[in-house]
Amino acid sequence: MNVRLTLFAIVLCSSIALHGQTHTSGVPFAGCYEIVSQKWHPGNEDASPIPKRFELRSEQADKRSSDRFQMRTIPPGRDDWDSLWVWRPTSDGVWVSWGSGLGGFRGTLKDYGDGELVGQIKEWCDSRCEWKKQVAKIRIRKTQCAE
Numbered sequence: 001m002n003v004r005l006t007l008f009a010i011v012l013c014s015s016i017a018l019h020g021q022t023h024t025s026g027v028p029f030a031g032c033y034e035i036v037s038q039k040w041h042p043g044n045e046d047a048s049p050i051p052k053r054f055e056l057r058s059e060q061a062d063k064r065s066s067d068r069f070q071m072r073t074i075p076p077g078r079d080d081w082d083s084l085w086v087w088r089p090t091s092d093g094v095w096v097s098w099g100s101g102l103g104g105f106r107g108t109l110k111d112y113g114d115g116e117l118v119g120q121i122k123e124w125c126d127s128r129c130e131w132k133k134q135v136a137k138i139r140i141r142k143t144q145c146a147e
Contacts, residue, residue: 027058028089029117032074032145036116038138049105050098050121050138054082055145061086071096074145093117102126105136115142 034053053074061068071085081104087096090108094117097106103125109117117140123133 027069029094030056030058030069032143033117033140034143036139036141038136040134040136042134053143056087056094071098093119096121099124109138109140112139116140
């Protein structure tokens with residue numbers, strides 16, 4: 001009987017420890033990322049509106065919504081608008097929005113494996129926009145959060 005109880009306790013403790021290591025932040029895809037490649041149409045390679053490095057944070061962006069989280073540039077404080085940036089996990093990746101309140105860029109990036117996300121980002125704006133909107137195919141890779 002003692003052997004069974006001991007074995008049960010070992011299995012239970014091992015499964016709890018493994019489960020705790022699976023999701024460190026509790027929010028899938030939270031962490032730091034860098035742009036690996038981006039292809040803009042019309043061309044905008046040198047003046048990307050999206051920072052080269054950014055963090056998908058696990059802090060909620062708004063207390064009224066539990067599924068939208070904060071984003072920020074790395075290093076922090078380089079962009080005045082990043083307090084308005086939000087993201088949320090989807091079933092197979094993330095939806096991101098780099099915006100200023102009146103416009104910006106947003107889209108869905110799908111999990112490509114090995115810490116990479118790939119997708120399309122589209123420009124959006126309020127109803128007064130008349131310029132040609134840009135679209136980018138973008139690939140990002142998870143990196144260390146060291147600034």
